[in-house]
Amino acid sequence: MNDMTPTREQRTAALEGMGCKRKRVEDIRFTQGKGNYVDDVKLPGMLHGDFVRSPHAHARVKAIHSEEALKVPGVLAVITAETLKTVNLAWMPTLAGDVQMVLADGKVLFQNQEVAFVVATDRYAADDGIAKVEVEYEPLPVLVDPFKAMDPDAPVLREDLAGKTTGAHGPRKHHNHIFEWTVGDKDLTDAAFRKADVTIKELISYHRVHPSPLETCQCVCSFDKIRGELTIWGTFQAPHVIRTVVALIAKIPEHKIHVISPDIGGGFGNKVGAYPGYICAAVASIVTGKPVKWVEDRIENLTATSFARDYHMTAELAATKEGKVTGLRVHVLADHGAFDACADPSKWPAGFFNIVTGSYDIPVAHLAVDGIYTNKAPGGVAYRCSFRVTEAAYCIERAMDILAQKLNMDPAELRLKNFVRPEQFPYHSALGWEYDSGDYATAMKKVMETVKYAGLRQEQADKRAAFKRGETREIMGVGVSFFTEIVGAGPSKNCDILGIAMFDSCEIRLHPTGAGIARVGSKSQGQGHETTWAQIIATEIGIPADNIMVEEGNTDTAPYGLGTYGSRSTPVAGAAIAMAARKIKAKAQMIAAYKLEVHEDDLEWDIDGFRVKGLPEKTMSMKDICWAAYNSVPPGMEPGLEAVSYYDPPNMTYPFGAYICVMDIDVDTGVYKVRRFMALDDCGTRINPMIIEGQVHGGLTEAFAIAMGQEIRYDDAGNVVTGSFMDFFMPTAVETPHWETDFTVTPSPHHPIGAKGVGESPNVGGVPAFSNAVNDAFSFLGSTHIQMPHDYWRNWKAAKSLGVFA
Amino acid sequence: MAKTHITMKVNGAEVEGLVEPRTLLVHFLRETLSLTGTHIGCETTHCGACTVDLDGKSVKSCTVFAVQAEGSEILTIEGIANADGSLAALQEGFRMMHGLQCGFCTPGMIVRAHRLLQENPAPTEAEIRMGISGNLCRCTGYQNIVKAIQYASAKVNGTEFREAAE
Numbered sequence: 001m002n003d004m005t006p007t008r009e010q011r012t013a014a015l016e017g018m019g020c021k022r023k024r025v026e027d028i029r030f031t032q033g034k035g036n037y038v039d040d041v042k043l044p045g046m047l048h049g050d051f052v053r054s055p056h057a058h059a060r061v062k063a064i065h066s067e068e069a070l071k072v073p074g075v076l077a078v079i080t081a082e083t084l085k086t087v088n089l090a091w092m093p094t095l096a097g098d099v100q101m102v103l104a105d106g107k108v109l110f111q112n113q114e115v116a117f118v119v120a121t122d123r124y125a126a127d128d129g130i131a132k133v134e135v136e137y138e139p140l141p142v143l144v145d146p147f148k149a150m151d152p153d154a155p156v157l158r159e160d161l162a163g164k165t166t167g168a169h170g171p172r173k174h175h176n177h178i179f180e181w182t183v184g185d186k187d188l189t190d191a192a193f194r195k196a197d198v199t200i201k202e203l204i205s206y207h208r209v210h211p212s213p214l215e216t217c218q219c220v221c222s223f224d225k226i227r228g229e230l231t232i233w234g235t236f237q238a239p240h241v242i243r244t245v246v247a248l249i250a251k252i253p254e255h256k257i258h259v260i261s262p263d264i265g266g267g268f269g270n271k272v273g274a275y276p277g278y279i280c281a282a283v284a285s286i287v288t289g290k291p292v293k294w295v296e297d298r299i300e301n302l303t304a305t306s307f308a309r310d311y312h313m314t315a316e317l318a319a320t321k322e323g324k325v326t327g328l329r330v331h332v333l334a335d336h337g338a339f340d341a342c343a344d345p346s347k348w349p350a351g352f353f354n355i356v357t358g359s360y361d362i363p364v365a366h367l368a369v370d371g372i373y374t375n376k377a378p379g380g381v382a383y384r385c386s387f388r389v390t391e392a393a394y395c396i397e398r399a400m401d402i403l404a405q406k407l408n409m410d411p412a413e414l415r416l417k418n419f420v421r422p423e424q425f426p427y428h429s430a431l432g433w434e435y436d437s438g439d440y441a442t443a444m445k446k447v448m449e450t451v452k453y454a455g456l457r458q459e460q461a462d463k464r465a466a467f468k469r470g471e472t473r474e475i476m477g478v479g480v481s482f483f484t485e486i487v488g489a490g491p492s493k494n495c496d497i498l499g500i501a502m503f504d505s506c507e508i509r510l511h512p513t514g515a516g517i518a519r520v521g522s523k524s525q526g527q528g529h530e531t532t533w534a535q536i537i538a539t540e541i542g543i544p545a546d547n548i549m550v551e552e553g554n555t556d557t558a559p560y561g562l563g564t565y566g567s568r569s570t571p572v573a574g575a576a577i578a579m580a581a582r583k584i585k586a587k588a589q590m591i592a593a594y595k596l597e598v599h600e601d602d603l604e605w606d607i608d609g610f611r612v613k614g615l616p617e618k619t620m621s622m623k624d625i626c627w628a629a630y631n632s633v634p635p636g637m638e639p640g641l642e643a644v645s646y647y648d649p650p651n652m653t654y655p656f657g658a659y660i661c662v663m664d665i666d667v668d669t670g671v672y673k674v675r676r677f678m679a680l681d682d683c684g685t686r687i688n689p690m691i692i693e694g695q696v697h698g699g700l701t702e703a704f705a706i707a708m709g710q711e712i713r714y715d716d717a718g719n720v721v722t723g724s725f726m727d728f729f730m731p732t733a734v735e736t737p738h739w740e741t742d743f744t745v746t747p748s749p750h751h752p753i754g755a756k757g758v759g760e761s762p763n764v765g766g767v768p769a770f771s772n773a774v775n776d777a778f779s780f781l782g783s784t785h786i787q788m789p790h791d792y793w794r795n796w797k798a799a800k801s802l803g804v805f806a
Numbered sequence: 807m808a809k810t811h812i813t814m815k816v817n818g819a820e821v822e823g824l825v826e827p828r829t830l831l832v833h834f835l836r837e838t839l840s841l842t843g844t845h846i847g848c849e850t851t852h853c854g855a856c857t858v859d860l861d862g863k864s865v866k867s868c869t870v871f872a873v874q875a876e877g878s879e880i881l882t883i884e885g886i887a888n889a890d891g892s893l894a895a896l897q898e899g900f901r902m903m904h905g906l907q908c909g910f911c912t913p914g915m916i917v918r919a920h921r922l923l924q925e926n927p928a929p930t931e932a933e934i935r936m937g938i939s940g941n942l943c944r945c946t947g948y949q950n951i952v953k954a955i956q957y958a959s960a961k962v963n964g965t966e967f968r969e970a971a972e
Contacts, residue, residue: 023901023902023904024901024904024906026909027900027901027906027909028893028901029909030906030909030912031893031897031900031901031906031909031912031916032843032883032884032886032887032893032897033841033842033843033844033882033883033884033886033913034843035843035909035910037842037845037910039836039842039845039846040836040842042837042840073807123833124826124828124829212944213908213910213944214845214847214853214855214908214910214911214942214943214944215845215847215908215910216847263908263909264908265845265847265908265909265910266907266908266910266944266945268944297848297849298847298848298849298850298853525908526907526908526909526910526945527907528907690904691904693904694904694907694945694946694950695907697946697947697948697949697950698907698944698945698946698947700947701944701946701947701948702944724848724850724852725848725850725852725853725942726850726852730852730853730942730944732935732938732939732940732941732942732948733934733935733936733938733939733941733943733948733951733952734935734936734939736947736948736949738949739947739949
């Protein structure tokens with residue numbers, strides 16, 4: 001062996017495979033302004049469409065006058081529900097089994113609802129046209145408060161559902177009721193509560209928020225009349241699903257629909273669903289024969305497309321006086337707005353909210369969710385969380401703190417006492433899930449040690465005493481949060497969207513010179529798939545990541561996939577990538593055996609190629625195998641080196657983590673300061689630690705925004721009062737705390753590479769950590785639960801209500 | 807609507823065009839000049855995705871009329887790279903420090919950071935955070951953006967960049 005021969009470490013490093021902090025390939029174009037986002041698409045003759053929207057939250061639409069608008073220079077068409085009825089598209093199906101108006105049909109049900117679509121030569125002319133469309137409204141009583149939705153005299157919102165006593169998820173109890181979903185054993189749970197030493201009950205609300213990625217929802221639709229083909233460039237997190245939806249509702253053959261998701265400027269769940277803008281732009285293109293672009297502005301984004309949360313959760317815990325939890329009972333009043341457009345797998349009207357037992361070994365539990373209509377925007381998307389998991393985590397993590405307070409026990413100690421233990425995995429929860437793996441106590445203790453938890457509690461006790469003596473006006477909170485996520489939807493046995501199983505896919509094709517392309521059914525919106533997917537392949541088949549191009553988002557070239565949301569890309573698409581790579585490796589082994597003139601079983605894998613067992617100098621690199629695949633395969637074998645895998649996961653994955661937030665609050669102003677935030681995540685096998693850390697930072701920042709101020713708020717008339725970035729809290733670099741991160745590694749036993757997914761964990765675990773810190777700070781003054789968001793004003797109000805100004 | 811003829815220097819090149827008086831600078835850059843690196847995130851001057859440099863000052867081009875930029879010198883993300891086409895220190899810093907994810911805020915953030923470093927070549931962390939507070943990022947949590955700017959500052963000043971301890 002001469003000195004030039006690379007060492008095994010050098011060969012491994014050259015691959016930049018799994019575990020490497022590989023720099024992102026996307027950044028070369030993004031840092032130079034050379035990304036290609038939807039609004040960058042410019043086609044010859046392209047028109048612009050924009051909406052006339054309702055100023056009312058609930059009103060009858062008496063008439064729409066578009067004559068004056070059509071006189072505006074540049075305005076070509078004004079599309080209304082009447083126009084759409086001619087092509088049977090005035091209403092569209094939602095992912096949740098409901099229907100939704102594309103354009104106001106007879107009435108409007110929320111402020112800024114789409115009423116008419118003005119098509120013009122450019123976006124300025126479209127705006128001019130909008131100003132000239134006259135709509136006659138007759139205002140109707142508005143329903144904003146979800147707790148009044150099922151009053152006997154509540155206004156009837158959905159006249160289209162008159163007489164329908166059954167919805168997509170069973171019986172409806174009231175004209176504003178959508179579904180009731182129950183899980184768990186009620187009788188056993190009731191019995192546990194009767195026997196309990198201690199119980200707590202609290203209404204814990206998770207307010208309405210919005211994912212608001214920096215790029216809004218947008219599309220360009222181009223219909224080719226000669227070919228009968230529709231091409232749609234759009235901000236789609238799930239392009240294949242969009243293609244199938246369009247085929248089903250527009251009756252265009254699916255092979256004549258080309259959906260392209262180019263670079264996407266953030267998604268966070270906002271870009272999963274199908275919105276009226278897409279339908280109207282497509283219809284406008286079909287009608288005019290020209291490409292039509294629709295770009296949402298920020299106010300439209302915040303007020304009309306896809307809110308998240310709005311869950312009002314009444315949580316009860318039963319426990320022994322020693323602090324062992326013996327039962328959980330939760331009722332949720334779920335405010336779905338005007339249409340049930342939740343983006344959940346079809347059979348899950350409340351998503352995976354039944355993960356609400358959290359990280360704890362709770363023997364019995366019962367959950368009931370009532371979904372209701374109000375005069376608010378539809379949506380209910382998984383904003384940086386697997387379906388309703390963040391609501392569930394918030395519910396149980398607040399409830400555990402409230403129980404700890406009642407037991408006069410430290411909240412971390414209560415958690416340690418109730419954790420599912422490592423030897424209990426695979427663990428079957430009382431509400432029906434099989435947790436794959438976990439080591440909760442180790443994670444919790446590690447993070448407690450890092451922040452010197454006992455010392456913090458001592459400091460807090462000292463400060464509380466000083467506060468009571470009148471020596472300080474600052475209070476201190478230590479927020480503890482331990483979450484278990486359920487991600488990677490999902491197994492075909494229980495997860496589908498519109499009947500399509502939630503598998504994912506990968507096709508890898510290797511070229512003669514040892515490079516290749518991987519096409520994947522997922523779609524990055526900033527997660528860096530072009531970087532990380534190549535790392536999986538590099539480790540699996542020994543081709544450097546730099547030599548693998550990853551392509552997503554083109555439905556003509558990518559294999560069918562269900563897209564990227566709910567932290568499903570690594571658990572599902574990531575598995576498909578590994579499985580496709582292994583198929584390639586299996587063929588490569590046959591080629592290598594033939595070329596090395598040995599039996600396949602005499603070969604073993606070694607970093608970037610095969611070597612003959614016992615003869616380490618007799619090797620064939622993957623690069624050489626690629627060449628051989630195109631000129632000298634074994635007799636009877638097809639040439640080429642490519643593979644496709646469609647991966648149907650056997651189970652979900654269950655990432656977890658322990659977060660601690662230390663916060664100081666000035667009671668006289670409500671001003672808080674996050675002194676420290678420590679986040680430990682266990683997402684199983686780590687593909688790119690740099691990207692994981694980036695995901696955690698971003699998710700924590702979104703969690704911080706949600707817990708500490710962000711809110712889509714309506715006034716009594718149904719007006720959105722937080723409809724721009726002036727009012728909707730978006731933290732800048734100044735407000736955003738400094739993040740500290742840590743990890744443990746508990747691989748998923750059923751995933752090909754043991755990875756679990758991480759993108760959403762920090763949002764799921766972060767919100768309760770912040771909220772628990774605020775609640776912990778105030779608890780010694782006599783409060784049990786203060787609702788989010790915890791902005792300065794509300795903190796001040798909380799202090800006032802607790803009598804600190806007396 | 808009557809159109810006005812405007813000229814300006816964009817990324818060192820003389821450009822001209824016919825615009826309506828109400829045409830926003832960002833639309834002139836993106837649609838007339840096809841410089842699509844400058845993005846639109848809010849249209850209300852909050853998010854900073856549309857930040858460009860106008861006569862040596864950072865402006866949000868979604869709330870500047872194109873006619874207001876008549877005769878001015880504009881620098882956009884497309885003009886940031888080094889003359890030989892290699893990545894400028896800031897661009898390299900964003901990549902090395904993982905200061906971007908979806909990339910949508912990145913052009914505005916880099917153009918803003920460019921001006922910040924012109925005004926203050928060796929800013930502290932607090933000065934960087936305040937200096938980019940007109941630019942929103944939804945993906946990164948800002949921590950790595952701060953590091954990216956520190957990286958660029960050190961590279962330009964010829965000082966050693968030490969990644970802040972986690």
